[in-house]
Amino acid sequence: MEGTPVSTSESALTEAFRRLFSSGLSFTRIKDEALNDRLLSKAGSNSNEAPSISGRSIAWKLFLAKHEPLQSSSTPRAASLLDGLRKSRQRYTRLLEEKTKPPDKRLAEPPTVGKTVTDSTRNVNLNNPLSLHNENPWSEWFAGLEVKQTISQDVERTFPDMPFFREAEIQNQLTNILFVYSATHSRIGYRQGMHELLAPLYYAVNFDAVGEHASVEHELREICSRDWVAADAWALFDAVMDGVSSWYEWREPDPRLVLQEQQGPLSGHVNLVIPDGRHGIQAWVAPIVKTCNYIQNDLLKKVDPNLWAALQKAGIEPQLYGIRWLRLLFTREFDMTDTMKLWDGLFACDPSLALAQWVCVAMLLRVRTELINGDYSSQLTSLLRYPSPKKSKLNDAPTHTCLLLQHALTLQMSPNPSTAATINMENRALLDIDSNVQEPPASPRRRPQVSRQAQSSFIPVRDRDTNHPGHSRQASSPPLGIPEMLARGLLERGESLGINKTLLSAVSELKRNIPDISAFVKTPSQGSSSFPLEDEHTIPERPPWEPKSRLEVEREMEAFRRRDKRLGEALGWIVDTLLQDEESVKDVQALRRRRGEAVESLAYIRDVLISDPAELEEDRLLKGNSGQQPPEKVGTSQAEEPESSLQQRDRPTVIEPPTIAPIAPPLPVSVVDSGSGRKISRPPPATQFSPNVSVARRPASGGADMSQELAKSAPWNRTKSDFNRPTTTVLPRKPPPTSSGRQDSKSVDKSREFDPLGAVEYK
Amino acid sequence: MTEGSNYDYLFKVVLIGDSGVGKSYVSLAFLSRFTRNEFNLESKSTIGVEFATRSINVDGKTVKAQIWDTAGQERYRAITSAYYRGAVGALLVYDIAKHATYVNVTRWLKELRDHADSNIVIMLVGNKSDLKHLRAVPTDEAKAFSTENGLSFIETSALDASNVEGAFQTILTDIYRIVSAKSLESSSTNIEPPTQGISVTAPEPADKGGKCC
Numbered sequence: 001m002e003g004t005p006v007s008t009s010e011s012a013l014t015e016a017f018r019r020l021f022s023s024g025l026s027f028t029r030i031k032d033e034a035l036n037d038r039l040l041s042k043a044g045s046n047s048n049e050a051p052s053i054s055g056r057s058i059a060w061k062l063f064l065a066k067h068e069p070l071q072s073s074s075t076p077r078a079a080s081l082l083d084g085l086r087k088s089r090q091r092y093t094r095l096l097e098e099k100t101k102p103p104d105k106r107l108a109e110p111p112t113v114g115k116t117v118t119d120s121t122r123n124v125n126l127n128n129p130l131s132l133h134n135e136n137p138w139s140e141w142f143a144g145l146e147v148k149q150t151i152s153q154d155v156e157r158t159f160p161d162m163p164f165f166r167e168a169e170i171q172n173q174l175t176n177i178l179f180v181y182s183a184t185h186s187r188i189g190y191r192q193g194m195h196e197l198l199a200p201l202y203y204a205v206n207f208d209a210v211g212e213h214a215s216v217e218h219e220l221r222e223i224c225s226r227d228w229v230a231a232d233a234w235a236l237f238d239a240v241m242d243g244v245s246s247w248y249e250w251r252e253p254d255p256r257l258v259l260q261e262q263q264g265p266l267s268g269h270v271n272l273v274i275p276d277g278r279h280g281i282q283a284w285v286a287p288i289v290k291t292c293n294y295i296q297n298d299l300l301k302k303v304d305p306n307l308w309a310a311l312q313k314a315g316i317e318p319q320l321y322g323i324r325w326l327r328l329l330f331t332r333e334f335d336m337t338d339t340m341k342l343w344d345g346l347f348a349c350d351p352s353l354a355l356a357q358w359v360c361v362a363m364l365l366r367v368r369t370e371l372i373n374g375d376y377s378s379q380l381t382s383l384l385r386y387p388s389p390k391k392s393k394l395n396d397a398p399t400h401t402c403l404l405l406q407h408a409l410t411l412q413m414s415p416n417p418s419t420a421a422t423i424n425m426e427n428r429a430l431l432d433i434d435s436n437v438q439e440p441p442a443s444p445r446r447r448p449q450v451s452r453q454a455q456s457s458f459i460p461v462r463d464r465d466t467n468h469p470g471h472s473r474q475a476s477s478p479p480l481g482i483p484e485m486l487a488r489g490l491l492e493r494g495e496s497l498g499i500n501k502t503l504l505s506a507v508s509e510l511k512r513n514i515p516d517i518s519a520f521v522k523t524p525s526q527g528s529s530s531f532p533l534e535d536e537h538t539i540p541e542r543p544p545w546e547p548k549s550r551l552e553v554e555r556e557m558e559a560f561r562r563r564d565k566r567l568g569e570a571l572g573w574i575v576d577t578l579l580q581d582e583e584s585v586k587d588v589q590a591l592r593r594r595r596g597e598a599v600e601s602l603a604y605i606r607d608v609l610i611s612d613p614a615e616l617e618e619d620r621l622l623k624g625n626s627g628q629q630p631p632e633k634v635g636t637s638q639a640e641e642p643e644s645s646l647q648q649r650d651r652p653t654v655i656e657p658p659t660i661a662p663i664a665p666p667l668p669v670s671v672v673d674s675g676s677g678r679k680i681s682r683p684p685p686a687t688q689f690s691p692n693v694s695v696a697r698r699p700a701s702g703g704a705d706m707s708q709e710l711a712k713s714a715p716w717n718r719t720k721s722d723f724n725r726p727t728t729t730v731l732p733r734k735p736p737p738t739s740s741g742r743q744d745s746k747s748v749d750k751s752r753e754f755d756p757l758g759a760v761e762y763k
Numbered sequence: 764m765t766e767g768s769n770y771d772y773l774f775k776v777v778l779i780g781d782s783g784v785g786k787s788y789v790s791l792a793f794l795s796r797f798t799r800n801e802f803n804l805e806s807k808s809t810i811g812v813e814f815a816t817r818s819i820n821v822d823g824k825t826v827k828a829q830i831w832d833t834a835g836q837e838r839y840r841a842i843t844s845a846y847y848r849g850a851v852g853a854l855l856v857y858d859i860a861k862h863a864t865y866v867n868v869t870r871w872l873k874e875l876r877d878h879a880d881s882n883i884v885i886m887l888v889g890n891k892s893d894l895k896h897l898r899a900v901p902t903d904e905a906k907a908f909s910t911e912n913g914l915s916f917i918e919t920s921a922l923d924a925s926n927v928e929g930a931f932q933t934i935l936t937d938i939y940r941i942v943s944a945k946s947l948e949s950s951s952t953n954i955e956p957p958t959q960g961i962s963v964t965a966p967e968p969a970d971k972g973g974k975c976c
Contacts, residue, residue, distance in 0.1 A: 153783050154808050192782070192834050193810045317845040323811035332810065377816050377829060384814045 009054055010216050013208055016040060016055020017220045020062060021078045030076070032611045034059060034348035035409070037341055037402045056340065057204040058223060061085065061232065063347040064239035078219045085223060085232065092231035096176060099144070099183040103137040144183065147190055151178045154195040159336070165199060170206075174198060177234045181241065191248045193327040197240060200331065200340055202233040240329075243353030246287040247326045292322030295360050303411055303420040304365060310372045314379055321383035325360055329353070333363070333386040338401045345405035358408035365407070365423050369434050390432050400431055418553040563616060567605050570621045574598040574605075770818055770827035774938050775849050776931070777879075779871050780856035781864040782835035785890040787813065788921030789856060790832045793931045809834045812842060819932065821939045828935055847879040851942070852886070852934045857905075859889045859918065860897035865905065872912065884941065886915045886934045893920040 019039070020030065033039035040053045062076055065084050155174045158165045165171065177198060182190035209226040210216060216224075241248075296318035301308040311318075324332055329346065331339045342359070349355045363386065364371065370382040389400040398406070407423045427433040577591075577598040585591045604620040607613075778786040787809050794815045813832040818825050833846055855871050857864040868887065875883060887909045889900060902918060909916035915933060919926040 150782070157806065157808050160807060192808050196807070196810070317842070319842050320812050320814075320845055323842060328810055332807075380814045381816075384812060 012054035031348040035345045057208040088235035089231040201236040292318035341401040362407035771824040775829045776852035784858040792927040862899040865900040889918040892918040
């Protein structure tokens with residue numbers, strides 16, 4: 001393609017290629033990097049401007065590859081990607097030949113033995129441009145010309161502000177690709193919008209394209225071959241359409257096709273009959289409408305009932321905005337640069353693009369204020385002219401697309417109002433989005449809340465009825481404490497992000513940061529009143545299922561905090577090891593070995609912080625530490641062992657409960673106790689704790705004599721320690737269910753195990 | 764001419780017609796009050812729905828127009844009912860340089876009959892009148908067709924914005940006249956807003972209409 005306005009930097013491309021294929025990154029890591037907008041910016045050009053990032057098309061080819069199922073643990077291989085590309089290139093060439101050549105040109109193939117004379121291609125009565133016969137290949141050809149005209153009408157209007165798409169040759173290629181797609185997917189054909197889905201794909205492939213004589217590795221040259229730009233763009237488009245095409249379906253499938261595809265002739269109809277108030281019975285509802293309804297009336301309703309109610313009240317039909325958002329995968333809502341970043345994450349997450357629905361929900365949450373405060377016109381305006389996001393206030397903050405992806409993922413994992421509240425706060429904090437929802441409803445809200453409290457969240461009804469002093473105290477404090485904890489968890493996460501970066505930068509800075517880490521491990525005991533989230537949590541319409549979901553988030557935060565603590569502890573010995581003076585040690589070799597191990601553990605900590613795995617591998621975290629253990633303990637292979645020895649060394653004066661924890665009773669016992677009030681019948685096994693520890697840790701089981709103790713310790717303190725105790729026991733072998741939100745039945749079970757406040761008693 | 768919530772009447776007007784006849788241009792030219800050659804020659808194809816509002820003055824009353832613009836390629840089954848619901852006016856646009864788009868006008872009229880309020884005010888708009896040398900649809904023919912079918916008719920050029928303002932002014936005035944006549948009628952028996960015939964999307968106009976006499 002001569003005269004393309006973009007110039008490919010070969011070195012940047014090579015760098016991206018190596019990063020993908022020869023840096024030893026696993027698929028999981030690559031996906032994570034893509035999600036966090038780190039995959040390409042490092043390797044790519046220095047500017048984040050424009051969509052000029054080298055190597056993006058390789059990553060997309062990798063994510064969307066149909067031939068090789070992504071093995072999350074393995075590393076991608078360029079050879080297998082290339083195999084797939086070769087096949088798809090051949091296929092495109094063949095299809096292009098087949099679908100775009102007029103029938104008389106196709107006659108050129110020699111007659112095959114066994115074909116009868118009545119074969120339609122040989123029969124001149126059938127096969128001539130003027131024949132009116134149904135099987136005349138020319139009628140298909142002429143119909144194709146019409147489609148082509150429709151396509152080029154849109155292609156000419158593709159991204160009018162980008163000179164790249166004004167070139168006749170590019171437009172020609174785009175038209176061909178779309179035509180081949182429509183010819184091979186006759187049920188959908190070509191629909192407006194596909195052109196805009198294809199354009200960024202084509203742009204990215206073309207941007208990375210290199211000529212035959214480019215001075216890059218052989219495999220890279222073939223993957224990014226300039227000769228195959230159109231074929232590769234078609235392959236990507238075809239793969240993307242696998243996820244998107246249903247949203248373009250616009251006519252009822254041919255009953256004959258339905259017959260073929262489904263077991264019985266009726267199943268398709270029976271399932272799809274949905275009465276429509278205006279037109280009587282409609283046999284078929286377009287999938288896009290179903291999806292849009294699902295997004296607004298199921299997903300959004302679940303995570304933000306207030307916002308849903310506002311849209312519902314105004315009568316906003318979800319397909320009004322959903323059609324464009326989904327069919328174009330947000331190209332109109334964001335500019336090209338941001339769209340491509342968003343696509344990085346979408347493709348990386350799931351080639352079927354299931355995440356897109358949650359991106360829609362996250363986008364709705366982002367304009368929540370306008371939607372709740374506005375009237376019908378302004379609501380529609382916000383949705384149909386989606387406001388471009390403000391620049392983030394913080395320098396280090398993730399880009400808004402990145403944030404959107406994270407939000408979508410979080411929502412997907414734990415779809416509940418707490419997540420939405422957290423997201424709203426993050427939006428306000430990072431994107432400076434005004435979250436002042438109209439005040440009037442706020443004050444009347446408060447009053448019903450008190451009476452509702454019993455059913456609404458954390459206090460079992462019968463506990464309130466018993467009027468036990470200990471219980472009534474518990475009844476009043478946790479509802480205040482929990483939102484604060486939640487939010488603090490969020491802030492800590494943000495904080496930890498900042499810290500993580502510093503950690504990555506240099507080992508020498510480690511020491512400086514460790515106080516920060518321990519500081520945020522301890523934050524639950526710090527200032528609480530500044531928390532502005534209360535409105536979000538005193539919603540009168542709180543549905544009965546919310547306590548569980550709130551707990552889930554709480555648990556997630558707790559898991560974060562716990563993990564961070566573990567990391568902090570591990571960093572402790574790493575730093576100690578690294579700071580040890582060679583002269584002061586006799587066995588220099590051993591020290592060096594330990595240092596090596598410390599660096600390995602450090603690398604693992606980095607990986608944990610970047611990729612955020614569900615569970616920590618303790619042995620990798622404490623790799624070298626075992627060497628420091630006293631000789632008599634070396635033999636023990638208990639997972640708790642390294643941790644306890646570590647803590648004893650670091651803080652010899654403080655007796656940490658976790659060290660005793662292994663023999664503590666399982667938590668479910670204590671939950672049952674506090675819930676049913678039969679605390680005396682099963683006294684806490686206090687013999688295993690020092691007295692003050694057991695008081696602080698088991699507030700619910702204490703009598704009136706403990707109230708002083710309780711008054712001193714804030715509710716979250718108690719909560720935290722209750723969390724801490726059993727989980728440190730469990731952690732090494734059984735990770736906490738941080739992301740099990742999707743499997744509701746399971747998460748309920750787990751919440752019984754982990755529930756410190758007895759809230760699940762409600763269920 | 765105030766924007767925002769200070770208006771006497773709120774009318775929903777939809778734009779329909781084949782793909783590429785310039786519906787979005789017409790809408791844009793009206794909404795942004797361009798005079799001449801002020802906007803980009805190229806515009807993206809509309810996907811789904813576009814929506815905007817502008818208030819104009821009719822007979823001393825502030826009329827807020829909600830302009831709905833949709834893709835022409837398909838009669839979006841997905842959004843048809845939402846699109847036509849509450850619409851009191853329709854601009855049926857064709858391209859004077861493309862006869863096929865004029866032929867399809869009858870199909871669009873059928874669509875309106877099927878999905879929109881039976882009293883919807885329809886205006887036939889021959890767009891791209893600047894392309895005189897390419898004209899494929901004679902003005903007289905379109906005018907005769909309009910009279911036959913009870914439509915008003917105008918030729919516009921969104922490119923130089925000629926007649927665009929006029930087109931909207933005309934259709935909004937027509938709607939206003941009908942609505943205020945309806946309120947007059949109903950006011951003799953009932954002060955409540957008219958519930959049939961032309962449906963008005965906001966309650967305000969009917970109230971005022973009822974009181975004004």
